[in-house]
Amino acid sequence: MVRMVSATELKPTTYAWPVETTELRVKAGRHLAVNGLDLQLGTGVHGLLGPNGAGKTTLMRALSTVHRPSGGQLRLLGEDATSSRVLRPLRRRLGYLPQHFGFYPRFTVREYVEYMAWLREMPKAAIPGAVQRAVERVGLTARADSRLKALSGGMLRRVGIAQAIVNDPDLLLLDEPTVGLDPEQRVEFRTLLRELGTDSCVVVSTHLVEDVVAACTDVVLVDEGKLVWQGLPAALIQIGEQGGTGDSPAERGYTSLLSSHRSAS
Known part of the structure; x- marks a missing residue:
């Protein structure tokens, strides 16, 4: 099923900052890890x-x-x-690569990136081409059909980057990508x-x-x-x-x- 693009997604960009925080506070467990952060990006x-x-x-x-x-x-x-x-x-x-990202070891590189594109509700017809571009951009074209369990740590990190950029995000977040x-x-x-x-x-x-x-x-x-x-x-x-x-x-x-x-x- 092809997802319909909403009017909200088509409206022109009117925000001044893609990221803007004011006195932001965020807890990690009981600890206040982010404490009154003001930031504009x-x-x-x-x-x-x-x-x-x-x-x-x-x-x-x-x-x-x-x-x-x-x-x-x-x-x-x-x-x-x-x-x-x-x-x-x-x-x-959004596109997001966590510091520690989970994956299914028996998925191939292509299957995993496709799955993440599906989770982000990309239009079905656009997914194959988007996946191919993302895999190429991280230099994994030759390993696109390899299972994740067979990849080195560095290759897995590149798979993580590929899934983060597959939807051409307006805001891309990469935690320790290298x-x-x-x-x-x-x-x-x-x-x-x-x-x-x-x-x-x-x-x-x-x-x-x-x-x-x-x-x-x-x-x-x-x-x-x-x-x-x-x-x-x-x-x-x-x-x-x-x-x-x-x-x-x-x-x-x-x-x-x-x-x-x-x-x-």
């Missing part, structure tokens, strides 16, 4: 940085509508993402990110500062669930050239900003 690739326990994964789960905020405002693609009324049509426009990728694959992935960010809002959570500097148009640094700093990769490098701990100017900028934030808290 536009079209482009945004690198989300922060130490372990900073609230990055919880924030990504909130942006993907998996976690419901416990307070504040969250608007995604112009919609109030705290309203259950808009969640179903909103999720059709885990398990070799250096050559990481370079290819950075190219793909830059391509995706030309007309979509892409948020990439990672510990790899160099990936952010190489591929992102914007850097978002969080700690203890709060915004520490937001700016251009070039600005992060410039801060690092003045001091800090790390093997590169970007890493020194990262550590310097965290240190300054903690000293002021």
